[in-house]
Amino acid sequence: MAIPVIDFSKLNGEERANTLAQIANGCEEWGFFQLVNHGIPEELLERVKKVCSECFTQEREDNFKNSTAVKLLNDVVEKKSGQKLENLDWEDVFTLMDNTEWPTKTPGFKETMTEYRSELKKLAIKVMDVMDENLGLPKGYIKKAFNGGEEEEESAFFGTKVSHYPACPHPELVNGLRAHTDAGGVILLFQDDMVGGLQVLKDGEWIDVEPLPNSIVINTGDQIEVLSNGRYKSVWHRVLATPDGNRRSVASFYNPSLKATIAPAPELVEMANQELHQITYPKFVFGDYMSVYAEQKFLPKEPRFQSVRAM
Template sequence: MGSNSHESPRTHDSVQELAKELKLNVPRHYIQEHREPTFVSNNSSSPLPSIPVIDMNDFNNILQSNKDPFINLRAACQEWGIFQLVNHGVDKLLIKKMKEEVLKFFNMPLEDKLRYKLVAGDYQGYGQTILHTQDQKIDWADRFYMITNPVHRRKSNLLPEFPPVLRDTMEKYLCELQKLAMYLFGLTGQAVEIDKQEMIDVFEDGMQSVRMTYYPPCPEPDLVIGLTPHSDAAGITILLQVTEVEGLEVKKDGVWIPVNFLPDAFVVNVGDILEIMSNGAYNSIEHRATVNATKERISLAMFFNPKLEADVGPAKSLVANTGAPPLYKTQVMEQYLKDFFSRKLNGKTFLERMKIRYGEATQT
């Protein structure tokens, strides 16, 4: 008896393994019926807009510069909410090794990766999209997500149980990106008149996590999505493109624009929490990931958040320095995370929930 088009096959623990078997039709639960198209320029005289580039050397040599790099940084965070960071100072050999080890992880036999498999009720570990409803669509990707800081919140069966070279490389990488993130928090805060000490008090030794993502090739790439459109519930996200296959897209002025990664650059995007702390001066960018018809794509994202006990709201120093009324409520970070991971936001995004509307009380 013939099979129906897009009939669901047997259950897979991994989209990567499914993609190896798949020849023609994508299973129905991966198909996105209403995926918005990517913007394509048909006019060579008006090429696709590209996300801004921030050069850290401009800040290191600010006294010798005849331009104010803070103006460019603020414009990038306000108009786009995302930028490529060059001359960031992280050792190129460490980045190269990190890429190699992430690739090795996803190339391990499935039974080895399943040692880190997501368990029911948890959100840390290896697996596919976490399902919250029965009819939810599944992203065309396998992920490994874990909390890395505070150290005492790490799960003993994840990073500590990694293959030794991957574990050691990851630890060094986390350390370097932690330094970079704190430097960026200082710069982005200064650009909107947030006192440096307030940024340190909120973010130093804060909640940090990492996500490795594998996007397998798909025979019908326009029918699926690698990563569902969203904004990050973070202060900032620092993204490393592991393979040269691109797929990250951002929504600007209502259209989806592909990001063309520069060699040796990180992509940094503003998250919900930095938008809130900037009192709306910055834009928490909506983004997604598409997939390729013939090639795999791999990325490594690090998320930097406030301390769990910190109050998340418009920065007190910014409100005092500018005299602007707060546009968002204030909430303790740990409570927000509990709500976020249990999806108790009553159908609203974090930003929607935190915005203060006229006549609405300012308390949470």
Template structure:
């Protein structure tokens, strides 16, 4: 399996270059099957937006017991019913958020030959990329991206990060440090809401020094036929938590709720938090990751920054024993995060098939 991940099966085409070429029809590789396209009944350039639960993060640590309890309930209900929520007053500098977004806009506007210096491979995905999964002839998404490692520090190699713009590495390091710290606080909140020790989920991830964290900056170019394709195909995130800084001006993130695709309306200066597959496993499906996708439009480019807060790669993950009962035994068989992630790297986004495949045979009937 690993040998097949050392190179892409066919030449990689940069979607930004395709969009800039002035094409009026997208190549067949980007056209989704009719059942997977954005709804033809809606104008995908102006999708109907929905308000996802918003939590004042400051209140989660308030000395006012009433405010704290209400915020905890809001997070708990959002994790159970949505798998997504937004947080405001999270402690990350708004100016830092703005500058980090701006520097990535600048990167993607650089000449192609400069960006190509960081071209990635499927072995780690680190660098400048345009596809996920190594299956030859697979359907492709209308997006480019830059993927880099933030944690553990022993694996970080800043020479793989863009040297241009000049402020990029410094901003990414500062932004990554702040958001990873936020991820640790969120893990404590989820542990408390599940009735576990405050550091329980973090320990299950391998401890604060061993967690894996990475940044994926996604660039969604304008598309001449947005009704036929997707910026990112339906999937649930394979790791623990995703902390997303969306484009406030151009919507595109959609979540699947009760069989319908709903477009998330970003709140200014907020992060969108979503539950990943490994939290679903550890919580024994009390909290469930939610399928989501990204639509594109014909009018504007869009950039979003997602930091993935993940378990240590060789950490064996299984439902927390404290959450198991006679009536609700373990739903999932143990698996390391590295084993789980390898399938995603090979096949690309595949809805929620991967996490459901972990279910013990007796639980799959």
């Protein structure tokens, strides 16, 4: 079993209907799929790899060596307890947003990542337009919902998380990143070409998301599940710690504005009523959901939905 790999360029040709169906299947059956021929220039992707790797080695690696994760793992090994560090991630991570401080010591980092984020945001909107079409919603429905109901206003959140998972001497004792579903909307991941470790839970089995050079992995977050009234599910995924290599991961998130009200699309609620499906998703303000998520990220999502229902 492997997550679907989809040629995004075929949306513009004779195979459009088949490509739409492949994306619908990826959203409905997997919650994950890989896009190739997605329109992001390979030259830009090569620069992203270069500046992110250089940023880690020049600006981040020494701090990681002195991090809590390294110290706690060393303690466990010294004590020979064999106890796994369940509440810890073997990850170095920072987030890029338009209004935050970016790394400054890596040549070309800001210019490259600014260009990359601009391209990824455009790709995110194209992917959401395809989801609208597949769900039978008006074009721009998801984007408008994420922007707080405004057609033109750009209040949706777009962040980019740059992670490295250094080689771990005892990968059996720690997670790279604990299993979770993503809180937000559409996630676009540019993962390492060589070092694997990302896994998706499918039918009770953990499936590897195999590295595919210069592909973009798409997954759907909790807010897409709500807007689609459960047609598209956010799914559990995790990153394994590995004994060799240094996994690079650049994940961009197109999420609702914190003030946006999120609810199942009325058209999909009506369809579910006609088909006698039970409606289970509440209406809530995304900022309230994020407050709950901050406390419950690594727990099942259903209680989070119940918590915001009661707010």
